[in-house]
Amino acid sequence: MEEETMQELRSKAAELLLREEYKDSISAYSQFISLCQDFISEKNPDAAVLERLRKSLCLAFSNRAEARSRLMEVTEALEDCDLALRIERSHVKTLLCKGKILLSLNRYGMALECFEAANLEAQSYENVDLVSGLLEKCKRLDYLSRNGGFDISDWVLSGFTSKTPEFAEYVGAVEISKSEISGRGLFATKHVESGTLLLVTKAIAVDRAIMPPDSSENAQLVIWKNFIDKVVDSASKCSRIKGLISMLSTGEDEESLGIPDIGSFTDSDISSEKLDMERMLSILDVNSILEDAISAKVLGKNVDYQGVGLWVLASFINHSCDPNVRRLHIGDHVVVHASRDVKAGEELTYAYFDILLPINNRREMATTWGFSCRCKRCKFEENIFLKQDMRDIDMVFGKKVVDMGNVVFRLEEAMRRWAIRGKGKGHLRASFWQAYHQVFECEKSMKKWGRKIPLMNVVVDSLVEVVGSDERIVKVFMDGLKRGRFNGAVEMEKALKLGRGVYGKIMKKQALRSLLQFGSAQE
Template identity: 30%
Template sequence: MENLQEMLAAIRGLPSAEYASERSGLPSAEHASERFDKRALVQLHEMFARSHANVGAEPGVALCMSVAEPSAPSVALRGLRSIRVRDLRVGRTHRGRVLYGTLCVNPFKISGVMTLLEDDHGFAVRVAIYNVAQAASLSCIYPQGAKVAIKEPYFKRALDGSLAVRVENPDNLQRVADFPAEIREPVVAAVDLEEERSKGNECFRKQDWHGAVIHYTNCINAARLEINDAAARNRILLAYSNRAETRLQLGEFERALEDCNEGLGIKPGHIKTLYRKGRALHGLTNYDQACEVLQNALELCPWRPEIEAALHLSKALSAQSRRGKYDISDFLLGRRPPAEVADFVGDLEIKMTKDSRGRGLFATKNINTGELFLVSNAVAVALPDDRAVMSLQFDHRGNINTSSQENLVAAVIDAANKSQKLLPRLYALDDGSAQACASVPAMELFQTDTNCQETKVPVDVNRIRDIIVRNAFGGAVQTYTDRITAAAEKLASNEGFSGLWLLPSFINHSCLPNTTRLDVGNAMFLHASKPIKKGEEISICYFDTLVPFPQREVICQAWGFKCNCKRCRLENFLKPSLRHLHAQFEALHDKALEETNAAKTAGEEFPADLPKSAEFAEVYEKLEQTLAKFRKMKEEEKNWVRASFVSAYWAGIQSNEFFPKTLEDPIPSGDEILQAVVSTVPGDVRTFVMAAKQVEGLKHWVGSEGWAVQYSATQARDACIRVFGNHGEHVIQALISAHAQCAMF
């Protein structure tokens, strides 16, 4: 179904397009759009909006615009010639032209933001704006009555036959009052300066940041005519300062800094503006400069608690960025949400891999187990509150959910439109081009407090989309079953979100990783899960690797690469010998999982009567019998294979029937299984859960004393450090107690 109204009708039994038009007396969307009939288009828009409100944002419900024309980078308004609605040509991107008009309806969003624009001749056109960040308030960004400019408009026919302007990059649709110099609009002397400032203040109180920017800008432009008047200069100062605050609220730190500098040029010691400049520098991660400005403000006006708090935070983050010392214990123990943290880059370098896989991240000194070597805040994230829409979702083959990917694209574009400092860093990531893969960016580009050369790099939507496809991370790496127990999930990660991180994007995958990733809010913490030697490549798991080789191979293919680690080479060699076990694993895994979950729901105590789990565990018994035939295989290599089938063992130990039939049956002990997984994926949270359970189990049966308890406690402590990094002893013990309550399978 290509028509929007027909899709809505199919989903909720609403009237079709023709029927709706007949009942309302309106022409079809196609006819109304071809005549640029404002009245009819407004009524159709409102009808669509009501239908959408009834349906909700369900997948596939959208103004179907077919395939978008390749997106051109956003260009400056200066030099573009205006074009009227009636002069738009179907199927054309109007290069060098700009469409001015007024938004004449309240917007609504399906896959794109839908609105209407009326030009100064009274003709209207539908506008579909894509890649708009989810967090944005549409009524504030695209309010009815706002004057806008659409740069180089792309005019096309949608699948329902109607005509519309498609805006691929939201930065190509700009509120005119934001850029008075570029559009060369004359300043109207009759503007009441105090009234404009009051309107700006009212918008500010309502948290209508975009509206506040409009009115403060009008005030600044009009006041320039009276620049020699002391009262007018004071109004300009206050307008610059207040506009800086609105831009801080919008996350536009570079523009906020510009406004602060303009205001301080009028009155260098203005306290509020100094305070706001310090916060703008903080937002740009220029922590040392922020400290200088905030210290200056505090000396001019002591006992201002908000300035003291901002200075304290900037000092703390400056220290974090230099020393790499963080206290995240309250977050790990579930006591409070994650606090803001600074980026930290340890002794690392980007260089080409020796086996021609492209670029990678390498250690420039030895790194000990548990040592933190990289903290990176996300460029943009899709948050778990909107998980069904926002998070990068992968199916069992590792394919990325397209709709969620597009929402992340929107969030990254939003961040890029706000920061020229970001774009050179963003464009250093792999976008699939030969040039990107062959170039090695300098590490200084990614250092905090580095004054990157800010060039006017255009925001290229298609290039950003390619970067996200190749570099985006989902939430914390999920297990094969997409389930980590609720307690571990709460403690170990803020699972559910997806996002784009800069330096971590250079880290390659390995099924024998040496690094653990920990998500703390929007920041990614990376520490060594085993000793890393100087010159060794940093590696992580892109997905759950505690599964047999065929499953890993399929997921790697979906990601577009082949893992050539020692473990994969070994299991590829063993593939013919293990083929029957691979098939049984695939057939029994989900059945055993369903049985175990049903037992948990019923409140059964483990071990329980779980025949499917016991049958699944037989796969592990057969694996041991097969491995015994390879007498020349090293024990470490056997452990890699055991780790691939470990979920069969974990399922089996929850069943009453999982016992060797004779003393000679080759069933490894729990400690041997733990060592097998640790030698393969040392930072996997399930190794910690298993170790913690062993400690609590031994304490229950033999008490707190004895060598066995001490040995298990040491194993659990080591596992905690591999998973969560180095922390105080009280934190480690609290984490051990919490994870002992988690389920393995």
């Protein structure tokens, strides 16, 4: 009678799994497993019956793992896989299920072990091509995760209409350390050139919506609520995700926080800490990232959406008005690359807000973000803006109706009188970028002021040295090329270097030229 009941439960659970009624299937398999285990311990069946029951148990654990994985109940699914493999170490279906879960968690090394073990037994499995396909995919992602050899050229050249490029988690020459800016930060471990890829990571969760310009605050709150729900759900179903989130700061008691090993973000285990709702909300408030930001570029199908997400490792990057990295958002992945040359040991930073503005404007925006910026540029400009001539220039600039050529001329003359050189010039030119931009874009202004102010490429070089490549700076430089203000191979190479600072070294020259020449087709 008991064996009949177990058989009925097993058939019911299998049918529910096929119908994709995963919760009910899990319940039925749990009942079957409990009855089967009780039967074995209480009835002490003979060897033949015991072997049959053990095989049934193995398949039940495997199928329950499959159902749980479909509901993204990752931790429990992996536990079921391990229980099944204790019964039959080479159970192909379980090895594939476990491998796919580990692959979704970016645990490439462990996933590869599962797929290789399954491949050894693949001849006895009904879908040999599935096994070999998963094995090859895992090898490819494992390779990409080690060398960062991503290439989105074909996708770019197709106008973003072909299949979205495949990404793996990648951590380049970076480490987490104590920051002089705030709490902990991400630092370069070696000298890297502009455009160098530093990290690629997938969002824990992201929510997006098309937001018209006149959208209400309630619409923004809906996105935020949906995002929070997704993060909470992911953390509740996966101990690794919960552990990653618990590493992040709540914005309080920064000095007492530990320094996570960078290996925690690759193929290693993470211990999970207590993470109540209050702490979770504080973490998300401090660490969530807007996709459509001044230091970022969204490529592909999400370009028309406003999105907010949580990318854990990228959340360690602090703000500076002298930023040195930018990000690309492609699908649910964020790609972080150097926007200018970065020295070994230098902290990686990007702009949380528009930094091509004078210090008073930047102070206001920093206050909106809830902090006070004390970067080298801000300290330098605080002293310079004590000068009356500087305040006069700023006042005239602020009126926005005057001849901006006069503002640029007065600023350049002031820097000459004050013997400001090197990065100091770049700082002030960045602060009054809008004035330079208007002059360089206007033929009438260039005829009037062109001989009295520095050449465009000189200004661009000084800007990029301190604030890195920026789409607006690149656009002005490309316009100068098109108008014939300067030309030649040297200038084209400079344009490509500027472009790599915006888009990173993840595409070939032809694809980069298409973005630089025509601008993104999505703009």
